[in-house]
Amino acid sequence: MSTSKSGVDRRQFFRIGSGAAAAGILGARVSSTEDPPSGPKSRVVLIRERHVLDDEGRLDEALLHDMVNRAVQSLFEADSPSEAWKRVVSPGDVVGIKTNVWRHLPTPPALEDAIRSEVVAAGVEPENLAVDDRGVRTNPVFQRATALINVRPMRTHNWSGLGTCLKNMIMFVPRPPEYHGDSCAPLGAMWKLPELEGKVRLNILVMLTPQFHGVGPHSFSKDYVWPYRGLIVGIDPVAVDATGARIIRAKRDLYFGEPSPVSPPAHHIELADSRYGLGHAAPEAIDLVRFGWQEDLLI
Amino acid sequence: MRLQSLVCGLLVAGTTVGCGMSPRGRGVGVTDPGFPERVGDWTAEGVTETYDTETIYDYIDGHAEVYLAYGMRRCLSQRYLAPDGKGEIVVDLFEMASPADAFGVFSHDRAGDEIAVGQGGVYRHGWLSFWEGSWNGSIYASTDGEDAEHAVIAIGEAVSKELPGGGEVPTLVNRLPQQGLDPASVCFLRSVQILNAHVWVGSDNLFELGPETEAVVGAYDLDGLAIHLLVIRYPDDASAARAEARVRDSAATSAAGLPAMTVGRAGDLVAAMIGPDIGEAGDALIEQALGGAR
Numbered sequence: 001m002s003t004s005k006s007g008v009d010r011r012q013f014f015r016i017g018s019g020a021a022a023a024g025i026l027g028a029r030v031s032s033t034e035d036p037p038s039g040p041k042s043r044v045v046l047i048r049e050r051h052v053l054d055d056e057g058r059l060d061e062a063l064l065h066d067m068v069n070r071a072v073q074s075l076f077e078a079d080s081p082s083e084a085w086k087r088v089v090s091p092g093d094v095v096g097i098k099t100n101v102w103r104h105l106p107t108p109p110a111l112e113d114a115i116r117s118e119v120v121a122a123g124v125e126p127e128n129l130a131v132d133d134r135g136v137r138t139n140p141v142f143q144r145a146t147a148l149i150n151v152r153p154m155r156t157h158n159w160s161g162l163g164t165c166l167k168n169m170i171m172f173v174p175r176p177p178e179y180h181g182d183s184c185a186p187l188g189a190m191w192k193l194p195e196l197e198g199k200v201r202l203n204i205l206v207m208l209t210p211q212f213h214g215v216g217p218h219s220f221s222k223d224y225v226w227p228y229r230g231l232i233v234g235i236d237p238v239a240v241d242a243t244g245a246r247i248i249r250a251k252r253d254l255y256f257g258e259p260s261p262v263s264p265p266a267h268h269i270e271l272a273d274s275r276y277g278l279g280h281a282a283p284e285a286i287d288l289v290r291f292g293w294q295e296d297l298l299i
Numbered sequence: 300m301r302l303q304s305l306v307c308g309l310l311v312a313g314t315t316v317g318c319g320m321s322p323r324g325r326g327v328g329v330t331d332p333g334f335p336e337r338v339g340d341w342t343a344e345g346v347t348e349t350y351d352t353e354t355i356y357d358y359i360d361g362h363a364e365v366y367l368a369y370g371m372r373r374c375l376s377q378r379y380l381a382p383d384g385k386g387e388i389v390v391d392l393f394e395m396a397s398p399a400d401a402f403g404v405f406s407h408d409r410a411g412d413e414i415a416v417g418q419g420g421v422y423r424h425g426w427l428s429f430w431e432g433s434w435n436g437s438i439y440a441s442t443d444g445e446d447a448e449h450a451v452i453a454i455g456e457a458v459s460k461e462l463p464g465g466g467e468v469p470t471l472v473n474r475l476p477q478q479g480l481d482p483a484s485v486c487f488l489r490s491v492q493i494l495n496a497h498v499w500v501g502s503d504n505l506f507e508l509g510p511e512t513e514a515v516v517g518a519y520d521l522d523g524l525a526i527h528l529l530v531i532r533y534p535d536d537a538s539a540a541r542a543e544a545r546v547r548d549s550a551a552t553s554a555a556g557l558p559a560m561t562v563g564r565a566g567d568l569v570a571a572m573i574g575p576d577i578g579e580a581g582d583a584l585i586e587q588a589l590g591g592a593r
Contacts, residue, residue: 013563013582016550102360134357159364159492176356180364182502183492215408216426217391217437219361223424264496 042239042280045071046207046299047291048230053208057227065114067292068204071233072118074289075202082121088201089147091123096145097131100152100168104220105211107133107151111204115149136171148196150237151204154244155211158219160184161266162248164241165203166278169196183264188276191237203240205232210244212251226251229293238272238279239286243299245269246283250298332375332392332434332461340382341450350374359391366435368490369404370396370510379454386442390454393435398466399513403487405430407496410483414452417459418466422448427455431462474530474568475517476587484518498527498573501557505549506531506569507542519584526574526581530588532567539567546571565589 069081078084099107130141157163207230234240252260273281355363372394379388395401411423420429425440440447491504514531533539543564560573563585570588
C-alpha cells in the first residue's frame with residue numbers, strides 16, 4: 001500500500017510479537033514458570049475460621065492465636081504448636097517480627113502479640129525480641145537479629161500490584177524507591193542483602209480482611225476488603241505470596257464479573273522465583289494444605 | 300449517570316452547607332490554595348499538612364509513585380471531621396508538573412460517575428477525584444451516607460474554585476480515533492509503569508517514555524475485538540525515529556516476550572496498536588492517529 005490520504009505510509013508499519021507471552025499469576029508476563037518446578041515442593045498452610053471475625057468485624061483474639069499455632073504446627077508437621085515454634089526460633093536467637101503499620105489495614109496487634117508470646121515461650125529472651133515496621137533499620141534488636149518473622153496483611157498496591165510478604169521487607173533498604181522500577185520487579189534482590197538472607201524463618205500473610213482493589217491516592221476503600229478470615233503461613237515467601245495472589249485474583253474475577261487481573265501485574269512474585277530463586281511461584285510446585293472453614297475458599 | 304453539581308449553600312440533610320473560606324492552608328506560598336474551615340457540619344481538623352517528593356512515601360504508601368510519575372511537586376492535605384467525630388474526610392491536593400500532568404494523573408483512574416468539579420471530576424464510593432489547572436484533587440470519606448457524600452462533593456467544589464486554573468486537556472488525546480473508543484479508558488501518561496497498568500508492553504521501557512515524552516493510550520472494542528491504541532509524541536523526529544528503531548530491534552531479539560502490536564511512525568509521533576492483528580482496520584487506526592503529523 002502506498003502513502004495514504006493522511007500522508008502516512010502504511011508500508012512503514014511493522015508488526016511484532018506473537019502475543020503468546022506467558023501469562024502467569026495475575027497476568028504477569030514471565031515465561032520461566034512454564035518450566036517444570038525443580039526440587040521439593042514448598043509447603044504452605046492456609047487456615048481459615050468462620051468465627052475469627054464476627055459480623056461486625058470484631059476479632060476473636062484467642063481464636064486467631066489458635067489459628068497461627070495450628071498453621072505453624074502443620075507447616076512443620078510437628079506434634080504440637082510449641083514444638084513447631086521451637087523449629088522457628090531457638091533460645092539463642094535475636095528475633096525481629098517485621099510487621100506492617102499501614103493505617104488502613106495493619107497487621108493486627110493481637111497477631112503480633114500471639115507471635116511474640118510463642119517466640120518467648122520457645123525460649124527467646126524478651127530483650128532479644130522486637131516488633132517493628134518503619135524503624136527496622138535503626139531498631140537495635142533488628143540490627144543484631146539472627147531470625148526474622150515476616151507478618152503482614154495482603155492488599156493490592158498501585159505500584160507493585162500487590163503488597164506481599166516479599167514486599168514487606170522493603171523497609172530494610174535505605175532507599176526503597178530503588179526497588180520500585182518495573183512494578184517493583186527487583187524486590188527479590190533485597191532478600192539477598194545481609195540483613196535478610198537466610199534470616200527469615202517464617203512468613204505469614206494475613207488474609208483476615210484482604211484488600212482486592214484500591215482507589216484513590218490512599219489506595220483504600222472499605223468496599224474492596226472482604227472477611228476471608230484466613231492466614232497463609234509458610235517458610236517460602238514466594239509460595240506464600242503466590243497462594244495469596246491466586247485468592248485475590250479469584251476474588252477480583254468474582255467481584256467484577258470478568259477476568260480482572262491485578263494491575264499492574266504483581267510480577268515481583270514470579271520474578272522472585274525465576275530471577276532470584278527465592279522459592280516457588282507455580283501452583284504445581286506448592287504443597288497447599290487447607291484447614292478450617294472451606295466456604296468461598298477461592299483456591 | 301452524571302451527578303448533579305452541588306454549590307455552597309446547598310441544603311444537605313437539613314443543614315446549610317456553608318463554605319467558609321479561611322487562611323487555612325495559605326502561607327506556604329503565594330499560590331497555595333485554601334481549605335474551607337467548615338462544610339455543613341463537617342469541620343477542618345488540625346493543620347494543613349504539606350508533603351514533598353520525599354515525605355509523600357510516608358503519607359500515601361503504595362501510590363506515591365503514581366503521582367511522582369506525573370511530576371508531583373507537593374501535596375497539601377487537610378482532614379475534616381463529622382459532628383459526632385466518627386467520620387472523616389481527607390482532602391489531598393497534589394500540585395503536578397503541569398496541567399497536562401494533572402489531567403494525566405486524573406485520567407489514570409477515572410472509573411465512576413462524571414461530576415462537574417474542576418476541569419473534570421469523577422465520583423465513586425465516597426471518593427471524588429478531579430483536576431484543575433496543575434492541581435489534582437482527591438477527597439475521600441471514610442464513612443458512608445448521603446451526608447458524607449454531599450460533603451465530599453461540596454468540599455471538592457469549594458476547594459477547586461480556589462485553585463489556579465488554566466491549561467487544557469493535552470491535544471494528543473485528540474489523536475485517538477473516536478470510533479470504538481471507551482472514553483473512560485483514555486489515559487495521558489509519561490511513564491512506562493503507568494502504561495503497563497493500562498496495557499502491558501513489556502518490562503523494558505520499549506518506547507523510551509520519560510518526562511520529555513507525552514503519550515496517550517485508549518481501549519477499543521472493534522467488532523468484539525479488544526485492542527489498545529498508544530500514541531506517543533517525542534521531543535523531535537530524531538527521538539521518535541530512535542524509539543521506533545529500538546522497538547524494531549527488540550522485536551527481532553525478544554519478540555516472544557512482547558505483546559503483539561503493530562507500530563507506525565510519522566514525524567515526532569509513534570503509534571502502536573496493541574492486541575490481535577486486525578489487518579487493514581488496525582493499519583487504518585494507526586494511520587488516523589498519525590494523520591497530519593509534522
